[in-house]
Amino acid sequence: MWEGEFSKELDVAVRVVHLACHLCQKVQKTLLSTTNGEQVNSKDDDSLVTVADYSVQAVVSWILSESLGSQNLSIVAEEDAQVLSTSDLLQAVVETVNECFLEAPRFGLEVSDIPLSPNKVIEAVGRCNSSGGLEGRHWVLDPVDGTLGFVRGNQYAVALALIEEGRVVLGVLGCPNYPVKKGLVNHHHQQMSEMSSASPDVWEKGCVMYAKRDTGKAWMQPLVDGKLKLDSFESAILIRVSSIEDPALATSCEPVEKANTSHSFTEGVAHSAGLRTKPLRVYSMVKYAAIARGDAEIYMRFARAGYKEKIWDHAAGVLIVQEAGGVVTDAGGRPLDFSRGIYLEGIDRGIIACSGAVLHEKIISAVDASWECSLL
Template sequence: MSCRGFLCLGLSSTPLFYCSHWGVQATVSWLLSEVFGSQSVSIVAEEDVQALCKSDSAGLLSAVVDAVNECLDEAPNFGLQKPDKHLTTQEVLEAIKRCNSTGGPEGRHWVLDPVDGTLGFVRGNQYAVALALIEDGEIIIGVLGCPNYPMKREWLNYHHHYYQSTSPATNDSWEKGCVMYAKRGSGKAWMQPLLRGNVNFESQYEARLIQVSSVDDPALATFCEPVEKANSNQSFAAGLARSVGLRKQPLRVYSMVKYAAIARGDAEVFMKFARCGYKEKIWDHAAGVVIVQEAGGVVTDAGGKPLDFSRGIYLEGLDRGIIVCCGSTLHEKIVGAVYASWDSSNL
């Protein structure tokens, strides 16, 4: 099964709005079940089916079912098998219900964030569809579909509505949207253009390797942070950035696209320190972590320990926050700065 086609299918442009959350979960769940068998698929995902089953949600449910079937109709364009006939409402609900696993330290679990960065999605900015495979508590595979993240770095600082209208129309000079993926232990991470519309699957560009930046001087490093302040302490992160010599303006990015930026060398540092009471979920990090690591980067908690994906839907035991760096030099400086300046009253 093609990772690229798998993610692109859930991001087809026509039914995109209704494919968000429930639609993507249903599509991914159905595809995984077709390949591996429904009894063998355990999916940890963000949304449950309860809201769709309410009496006043009939219109929404109908729209989701239509969107899922429209997506699956395009499956052959992405090297995948489509259903023999359209899925019924009950079949769509059953597909979403299969996304009820809580993960854990044993067995194989798929971890799915159907639309990571909802505000970015609504505002036409950065968001991602993220899928990871965890076996016995360890991330094995990660895939990130980033529909608004440009293939070419020089377009990164322009809002995509602007550069879509002003950039040349040729494929050689412009590709909006990409898919990144990696397998644990391969030492390689890959990126391909996001397929759109009615295309010849076999004729698309080949994947290319991506690698983290070689920058190790804090003064030259670009620092990623979340756009929204609700669940992160940006003031502490900003103070920490100054203390280690990060001088550039922060690159504020919605969603797991921050991991994508580190993995392909568009930025060097991502730090997140959650506010008191907020618990990080595994679906917000799993796919991005393995992609950054296989691209040559370092991901730990703020104490320098690996993130633990074996304890259910939350990153339990997380030490203060998450630090993602392009290499060990910057990582060691930031971890050291955390120990030197940490004050729990900041969070």
């Protein structure tokens, strides 16, 4: 399907995200069936980290190194190898990683030198210590975006992007609890956050979305289940943003967590813009997936004072929305800058993602109208 620059990188990235989603599904099933806390720790900032976070980071790091070469491989990712080395999760992570690698051939990925020792797993996690930047090529990974959603059996994502010379050129977003069929997301009667608890017989869940820069195309594949093998991209379908331009008909998304976003300001902007539907509060970059596939039209994120947005929370999702026909900028209408290290520096007030330019302009105007009377 893909030709030209970055074709090999995209092929490897899509396959490894499928594999990572498979790993996450198994860990989540175990996590939800036990109450002893053996799969979860808290970090210094009180955020959660699980066996899946460390395991996915190790798996993606190891496979990118084996498939693309370890020389000059730069990976920017969230989890800290030093913390893992002293964590009571280490043994479970090592076991999870090695079990995952045994299934890698089914995803078209070959892994040598397995099983990995604890030191090798720590080394793989620690390889993701790059700080990115303007020069060169950098992979950006959020192994489990929306860990709180993951722990609660809710929405979460595995996000992998490639940045070259400061520009996102590939984006892959795995959404293991997101429904495959678009029509099953009913904004008026069922919150997306509730869907992961629905009977699996009702709808097929789990997909991977991906895009390559400047193609004007974004794709979605169902997750590979336990009986199938990922042979190619033949199961992929094109996805496209919604054509709705009237704010009164549009559906918006916002983060669930109150710690790093202002729901009250978002509500004010929505009122000013003329939005009438209740916003979907959704964990993780699944919000970008909803925009890209046309399940929602608007995603607004206004961080509280002092919070700095990290590139791994946005890179993959932003590119997929853009290539699916959407618009993503800061609240001042400027493109997000992924060239300045691990943080999205210089953001004007917040981040706005919309299904098209008409809605985007209306939301930006509403932000300006609401800003002066806010306390942000």
